[in-house]
Amino acid sequence: MKITFVYPDILEIVPDYKGAFYMGIAILSAVLKREGHETSLIHITDPEYDLPRFEADLSVHQPNLIAFSSTTNGWERVRHLAGFLASRGSTIPTIYGGIHPTLAPQECIAAPGIDMIAIGESEQPLANLCRALQQGQEFDKIPNLWVKKGSTVIRNPLSPLLQNLDDLPFADRALFDYPNLHFELQGAATIMASRGCPFACTYCCNTALRRLYNDLGSYVRFRSVRNVIDEIKQVRRDYAFVRRVHFDDDILFLRREWAEEFADLYVREVRLPFCCNVHPSLCTAQNVETLARAGCDELRIGIESGNEMIRRTVLGRSLDEGKILEAFALARSKGMRTLSFNMVGIPDETPSCILESVKLNARAGVDEIQLTAFHPYPGSALYEVCLEKGMISKRRVTSYYVDSILDLPDLSREQLRMFQRYFCTFSRVYRKVFRLPTPVRKAAEWLLDGILTSRMAPSLLRGIRPIAHRVGVVLRVLMRRNRSKLKCVNQERPGLKEP
Ligand code: B12
Ligand code: SF4
Numbered sequence: 001m002k003i004t005f006v007y008p009d010i011l012e013i014v015p016d017y018k019g020a021f022y023m024g025i026a027i028l029s030a031v032l033k034r035e036g037h038e039t040s041l042i043h044i045t046d047p048e049y050d051l052p053r054f055e056a057d058l059s060v061h062q063p064n065l066i067a068f069s070s071t072t073n074g075w076e077r078v079r080h081l082a083g084f085l086a087s088r089g090s091t092i093p094t095i096y097g098g099i100h101p102t103l104a105p106q107e108c109i110a111a112p113g114i115d116m117i118a119i120g121e122s123e124q125p126l127a128n129l130c131r132a133l134q135q136g137q138e139f140d141k142i143p144n145l146w147v148k149k150g151s152t153v154i155r156n157p158l159s160p161l162l163q164n165l166d167d168l169p170f171a172d173r174a175l176f177d178y179p180n181l182h183f184e185l186q187g188a189a190t191i192m193a194s195r196g197c198p199f200a201c202t203y204c205c206n207t208a209l210r211r212l213y214n215d216l217g218s219y220v221r222f223r224s225v226r227n228v229i230d231e232i233k234q235v236r237r238d239y240a241f242v243r244r245v246h247f248d249d250d251i252l253f254l255r256r257e258w259a260e261e262f263a264d265l266y267v268r269e270v271r272l273p274f275c276c277n278v279h280p281s282l283c284t285a286q287n288v289e290t291l292a293r294a295g296c297d298e299l300r301i302g303i304e305s306g307n308e309m310i311r312r313t314v315l316g317r318s319l320d321e322g323k324i325l326e327a328f329a330l331a332r333s334k335g336m337r338t339l340s341f342n343m344v345g346i347p348d349e350t351p352s353c354i355l356e357s358v359k360l361n362a363r364a365g366v367d368e369i370q371l372t373a374f375h376p377y378p379g380s381a382l383y384e385v386c387l388e389k390g391m392i393s394k395r396r397v398t399s400y401y402v403d404s405i406l407d408l409p410d411l412s413r414e415q416l417r418m419f420q421r422y423f424c425t426f427s428r429v430y431r432k433v434f435r436l437p438t439p440v441r442k443a444a445e446w447l448l449d450g451i452l453t454s455r456m457a458p459s460l461l462r463g464i465r466p467i468a469h470r471v472g473v474v475l476r477v478l479m480r481r482n483r484s485k486l487k488c489v490n491q492e493r494p495g496l497k498e499p
Contacts (some may be wrong), residue, residue: 001037004063005029005175006054006081008044008074013401019045020182023248024098024367025069025170026462031123034169037130041175044077065133067126068096068114072377075100075108082113093133093144097122103208103379109146109153117146118302120158120212121195123168130241161217165195166227170234179241187243193228193262194219197250199279201304202316203343206250218461220254225261232270247276253287263294273297275339280319283327292334295324298338299331305346306360307353314348314382321360330366339368344419345404346374347386349411351453354419355426362430368487371423373404373416375396414458422461424488426452 005028009019029039040061042054058066066085068078082094090113097118101108109117119124125144130141141367145160160166178184196219197206210219235240252257253276266274275298276291283301291299303324304315311317331338340361344354361369376383376392386392391406404416408453419426433444 001032001065001130002040002061002063003029003032003037003065003067003130004040004042004061005067005069006042006078007069008049008077009497010045010047010049010077011073012047014182017045018180018182018185019043019176021173021176021178021184022069023171023190023192025067026173026175027110027168028067028097028123028126028174029175030169031127032130033172035127035130037134039172039175043176051081054081054084063092065130066092066094068094069098070096070100071098072100072104075104078114079111084110084113086113086255087474095126095129097126100378102212103205103377105146107378110149115148119144119146120209121161123162124159124267158213158216161213161219161221163217163221165221165223169328170231170270173235173238179239183246184239184241187241188246189232189239189242189244190246191228191232191235191249192248193252194220194249194254198254199251200316202314202381202385203346203374203376204380205377207316207381222255222258225258225265228262229265229269231415232272236272238269243272245270245272245274247274250277251279251282252276253278253282253291256286259287259290263290266294271295275300277302278327280324280327283323283330285330287328287335294337296336298337298339299327300341301327301331302341302359303364303366304341304343305349305353306356306358308350310349310353314346316381324360325364328366332365337367338364340364340366341369342369342371342423343374343424344371345408345411345416346381347389347391347406347408349408351411351415351419351457352449354411354423355449355452358419358423358426359430361423361427361449362434365431366427367491369424370400370489371420373420375405412455412458415455418458418461 005025007025009020009022011017025041029041031168032039040063042057042061068082069118070078078096082096085092090354093115094113095116095118096108096114101117102119105119106115108114116129122144125142127141128142129145132142140149140154141156141480143156147154147156155314183190196210196218197204200207213219232245273295276296278287280301283299301324302317304317305311306321308321311319328338342357342361344357375397376386386406391408393405393407395403397403397405408416429448430445433441436444438451451460
């Protein structure tokens, strides 16, 4: 069987974006190859990609099965391509898997040109489907698959989650133009050591996925350390560009014993600098010490909001400010760079709440800030809230770096745009203000708070922007140094970090 994956991966705001490695289809491909099938990939990274090119690509690969994969942002493109196949009367079967069909299955299976969808982790279901298609057998009873049959849809139940992740083959990186992908061009190899996350943030897919799997086995699973290290060694052997490792796990150091064993083996057998994500509550002195010992030189920590009410009651993140500050301080004490994840435009957020986020980043001494507009993803608890409160507009937004799709009662779009654009600048300014002697600091903070939370702030800033820009340039030339070491990934300086 020849299976062609079709993966829209477009980030218009990143100039000349080459696409990112996606573990999901790389593992599916490895499983299919192990079963003796042939796989190929149409990795769509060009926003101008059109139907004639799709047709030409398909005629090169000549697939027996077309396998679409996407997040919610890619769904419109999948729908468009599948619709085109239907309009041409294509007889090649199609299947659509990934986070979007998993959490919004009705909408996806109803689309013309989509014959089947796969819900959740699908290594075994896809292998079973390919075997059945190859042998001309029935395929409408395969667990995890929804299959269109005439005007009805057969919805098969989910199979239990795979518990031993070591049973999976290593990801098929060669399916992609691996050395030329976004992070790989920077020398980083992407690795995942686990699946799942135990936290319950209301905006994240993990909460919805855990609910979906309910009692179908442990949701959080780790590969053995040996297995992870062997894969890294293999990737290093196969690709000379690898100078560092980029762990994409939701939270890498979740289990103490695993972390200790990993640090020992990684130092002995890999010794490459790496970065990973961590939840502030797991940033204990012991964990940070172990991460540093292993060679971690960058920690990515979710702040999301500086306002405690928003964090606790809206986002489901029960964290006090002290714990967040301690996490950054610990990382800094071990010489690690830090990156914070932040969102603006969260339901119930006001300009003052956003300012608290700005100030928390300033106090935490973050090296790099990633700022995105909050986006409600189907299946998440916060999506339901946004839907109920009628906040979701009809605006088409291609990326959450660019704009928000919500209409928020306490935050005008002008204010949101201002914070998106100047979040990092404001953070730099507050960082300087916090260093002033107390009475001056208090006065400056009071003044700044008043200006930045007023409705007039966006137009005021627009007015002084050209002057401020010139003054800034002159000052930098005079002082012959950069404004600050704080780097930003936001609307102004788009990059790509995982959320
Ligand atoms: C690594 C990662 C990335 C990587 C890779 C992109 C990707 N496609 O996942 C990068 C950095 C590029 C990225 C970017 C973005 N990401 Co991201 N990312 C993740 C992360 C942390 C892990 C994904 C992963 O590799 N999992 C491991 C694999 C093995 O599991 P899996 O993805 O579920 O794949 C299995 C099944 O889904 C299924 N499957 C998948 N495809 C197919 C296809 C077929 C045919 C079949 C049968 C089955 C199937 O089988 C797979 C194997 O079991 C997830 C969070 C998470 N825990 O899933 C967020 C997540 C996917 N990202 C998210 C978001 C929002 C984004 C961005 C939109 C952010 C942005 N910058 O604007 C972009 C979108 C990029 C894109 N191409 O669409 C959201 C998506 C929400 C949604 N409903 O769309 C998630 C769910 C996090 C969250 N907020 O909840 N991301
Ligand atoms: S946002 Fe992060 S910590 Fe929260 S559930 Fe998702 S992956 Fe886990």
